[in-house]
Amino acid sequence: MTRVRFTNLDKTMYPELKLSKKDVVEYYIRVAPRILPFLRDRALVRTRYPDGIQVDGFYEKDAPSGTPDWVRTFVKYSKSVEKDTHYVVCDDLDTLLWLANLASLELHMPLSRVADTSKPDFVLFDLDPEPPAGIGEAVEAAMIIREALDERGVKPYVKTSGRKGVHVLIHVKPIYSFMQTSGYVHEMAKELAARHGFIVSERRQTNVPGTVLIDYPQNSERSTVVAPYSLRAVREATVSTPVTWDALPSVRPFDFNIYNVPGLTEDPWRDIWDEPQEIT
Numbered sequence: 001m002t003r004v005r006f007t008n009l010d011k012t013m014y015p016e017l018k019l020s021k022k023d024v025v026e027y028y029i030r031v032a033p034r035i036l037p038f039l040r041d042r043a044l045v046r047t048r049y050p051d052g053i054q055v056d057g058f059y060e061k062d063a064p065s066g067t068p069d070w071v072r073t074f075v076k077y078s079k080s081v082e083k084d085t086h087y088v089v090c091d092d093l094d095t096l097l098w099l100a101n102l103a104s105l106e107l108h109m110p111l112s113r114v115a116d117t118s119k120p121d122f123v124l125f126d127l128d129p130e131p132p133a134g135i136g137e138a139v140e141a142a143m144i145i146r147e148a149l150d151e152r153g154v155k156p157y158v159k160t161s162g163r164k165g166v167h168v169l170i171h172v173k174p175i176y177s178f179m180q181t182s183g184y185v186h187e188m189a190k191e192l193a194a195r196h197g198f199i200v201s202e203r204r205q206t207n208v209p210g211t212v213l214i215d216y217p218q219n220s221e222r223s224t225v226v227a228p229y230s231l232r233a234v235r236e237a238t239v240s241t242p243v244t245w246d247a248l249p250s251v252r253p254f255d256f257n258i259y260n261v262p263g264l265t266e267d268p269w270r271d272i273w274d275e276p277q278e279i280t
Helices: 021-039 091-102 135-151 178-195
Strands: 012-014 045-050 058-060 074-080 083-088 104-108 123-130 157-160 166-171 212-215 224-226
Touching: 012 021, 021 091, 021 166, 058 123, 074 166, 074 224, 091 104, 091 123, 123 135, 123 178, 135 157, 135 212, 166 224
Parallel strands: none
Antiparallel strands: 045 058, 045 104, 074 083, 104 224, 123 166, 123 212, 157 166
């Protein structure tokens, strides 16, 4: 029995696929065991589409008015707007379903937990291809990063972004600052860019055609990454999905979606929480 009072479940969220809010809620019920470990104890940011993806959505940090008292929130002062922000922390199924009922199609997680938001427990290599480069080039860059990390004795995990990019993550002990993790990714990005002409390491190179940017500034306290198993607000209803390194080379942009992800039996990240790592 859920505490959520569902509304407008027949509202269309993905018009081309004729998917309703009910379909979104059912998706998040089915993937809850896999997504919740990545949402717990984190100050979430949501992208909401109350009228479906055919209408511009909005990025939401603050808990909306009318948030039930059973929803956990985390208060943090924002220097940019000079006020407290009340973040939603999704620790349980009821909160996840409440977010789905708000048409929070995309769930974005920070790289640190609320216990100490200044100490990340994830390091992110955000790989963003610039056309005509696409997911094939992003995959190639991810494989190069994996090899470089293997040489350092670090075990990375990989997922699709649900769009055109790829995310490589390392689960680390929360003993580093964001300056350290950002610097770690930046130094590796510069090394790889020097050896591979299609990889770039600086944001000023973002629009260079045919390249893949390793977006190291995403390793910051104020940045987020779309959570594993989150839906994406695109017409194909794709999902940001963990994959094995062996499967990665054959991945295509729309391989993982609202229809097939709940039925996946393999969990490529099943041991991600077992041993937080140190980066060297």
